[in-house]
Amino acid sequence: MRVLVLGGDGYLGWPTALHLSDAGHEVAVLDNFARRQYDHEMGVQSLVPIEPLQVRLDAWAEVSGKRLPSYVGDLCDAEFVNATLREFEPDSIVHFAEQRSAPYSMIDRKHAVYTQQNNVVGTLNLLFAIAEINPDIHLVKLGTMGEYGTPNIDIEEGWLEVEHNGRKDRMLYPKKPGSFYHLSKVHDSHNMEFSCRIWGLRATDLNQGVVYGQETPQTARDPRLATRFDYDAIFGTVLNRFVIQSVLGHPLTVYGAGGQTRGMIDIRDTAECIRLAVENPAERGEFRVFNQITEWMSVAEIAKTVANLSPRPVEVENLTNPRVEEVSHYYNVVHTGLPALGLEPHLLSDTLIQSLFGIAEEYASRVDLAAMRPTVQWRSTASKMRS
Ligand code: NAD
Ligand code: USQ
Numbered sequence: 001m002r003v004l005v006l007g008g009d010g011y012l013g014w015p016t017a018l019h020l021s022d023a024g025h026e027v028a029v030l031d032n033f034a035r036r037q038y039d040h041e042m043g044v045q046s047l048v049p050i051e052p053l054q055v056r057l058d059a060w061a062e063v064s065g066k067r068l069p070s071y072v073g074d075l076c077d078a079e080f081v082n083a084t085l086r087e088f089e090p091d092s093i094v095h096f097a098e099q100r101s102a103p104y105s106m107i108d109r110k111h112a113v114y115t116q117q118n119n120v121v122g123t124l125n126l127l128f129a130i131a132e133i134n135p136d137i138h139l140v141k142l143g144t145m146g147e148y149g150t151p152n153i154d155i156e157e158g159w160l161e162v163e164h165n166g167r168k169d170r171m172l173y174p175k176k177p178g179s180f181y182h183l184s185k186v187h188d189s190h191n192m193e194f195s196c197r198i199w200g201l202r203a204t205d206l207n208q209g210v211v212y213g214q215e216t217p218q219t220a221r222d223p224r225l226a227t228r229f230d231y232d233a234i235f236g237t238v239l240n241r242f243v244i245q246s247v248l249g250h251p252l253t254v255y256g257a258g259g260q261t262r263g264m265i266d267i268r269d270t271a272e273c274i275r276l277a278v279e280n281p282a283e284r285g286e287f288r289v290f291n292q293i294t295e296w297m298s299v300a301e302i303a304k305t306v307a308n309l310s311p312r313p314v315e316v317e318n319l320t321n322p323r324v325e326e327v328s329h330y331y332n333v334v335h336t337g338l339p340a341l342g343l344e345p346h347l348l349s350d351t352l353i354q355s356l357f358g359i360a361e362e363y364a365s366r367v368d369l370a371a372m373r374p375t376v377q378w379r380s381t382a383s384k385m386r387s
Contacts, residue, residue, distance in 0.1 A: 007096030018218035019271035059224035075122030105181035149176030158289020209263025209293035251317035258300030263293030294345035
């Protein structure tokens with residue numbers, strides 16, 4: 001199949017593009033390098049050095065014999081999106097290309113508006129381009145488990161059978177997201193469902209949990225193929241941060257008591273889930289939702305697991321939670337769709353955590369410890385408007 005990977009220079013988009021290429025698909029990548037800009041803006045960098053996109057593409061051509069075409073531009077530029085679809089003629093589009101940090105979206109009004117504009121407008125441009133150029137294209141879009149929040153009932157895969165006043169209907173599962181970023185994904189999901197229902201498009205929305213890990217079989221083939229590994233309080237995700245903190249002897253920064261529970265997934269499974277979704281497309285008119293997680297853990301459990309395996313003694317520091325979130329709650333998620341297509345998960349293992357310790361040790365000198373402490377307070381996003 002011809003697969004266009006949007007956000008193909010990012011943490012997940014790059015290894016997924018290589019995984020799809022390795023599986024025999026004709027892959028192209030698109031990116032506007034916004035993620036590299038956020039590093040400059042925040043004064044941080046990936047723990048593992050990453051090469052410019054062209055160097056990565058040359059390296060992949062050397063090791064695999066396959067040269068992936070690249071398209072550099074912004075999804076918010078509708079003409080660029082249309083021209084890319086006309087030129088590459090994809091069968092499937094994998095959409096990773098959004099601003100994906102919850103804390104970044106909660107810095108202030110400017111960052112909240114940027115996040116929603118970038119994510120919602122980019123996805124809308126894409127939906128219009130697909131409808132106009134080839135409605136048969138299958139859109140595989142990265143959503144997030146955080147769209148649901150932490151409701152006091154089981155989380156179904158996207159849809160809920162509702163009985164109200166004696167009548168029944170199948171509705172989109174109600175959403176209770178926890179940041180302006182997570183809200184942008186809710187808006188995307190509604191726009192996608194609308195486009196499938198009204199225009200007959202086909203889309204798969206992958207509500208993914210927190211990703212951990214840094215290496216895939218493809219990125220391990222050459223150091224120039226490495227993907228990013230973020231540890232800072234804005235872009236670093238919880239398990240990756242705890243691994244790096246433990247290697248540096250920094251206390252593990254558990255927000256609050258750590259009772260908040262999140263769905264998790266290994267980066268290798270992310271790439272495999274995308275392959276499965278691409279190779280088993282949704283029907284025309286279908287808005288299909290999968291919950292892309294393999295297990296769930298509380299933040300306190302993640303800290304304990306990392307601390308127990310750490311090469312040196314570690315402390316856990318229970319910081320005042322900078323976010324507003326349920327810290328003790330019910331959590332039970334249906335996630336049967338992707339295993340039904342053949343996913344065989346890599347559950348969190350001692351071996352994986354130990355391999356991450358090795359990566360963190362190797363690049364520990366690149367860490368700026370000041371970037372480890374959370375600086376964005378959920379409750380003060382709005383009050384900054386008054387200052
Ligand atoms: P990332 O920031 O590393 O990658 C996103 C890429 O998209 C970046 O390279 C960025 O430059 C590009 N991009 C952003 N806006 C763009 C635009 N308007 N036009 C073109 N390119 C643009 O993020 P990631 O961690 O790889 O996440 C990828 C996707 O997966 C995101 O949509 C995110 O919400 C979702 N997701 C990530 C995680 C996680 O733990 N990392 C978990 C669940 C869902
Ligand atoms: N947390 C800590 N200490 C830390 C960092 C985080 O206790 O040092 C806690 C947070 O309070 C939160 C949980 O860990 O309860 C997860 O935080 P995170 O920063 O790892 O993940 P999150 O902000 O939810 O966002 C990440 C990705 C995002 C994706 C989401 C999946 O950045 O793109 O959508 O995971 S989900 O959480 O399922 O919505």
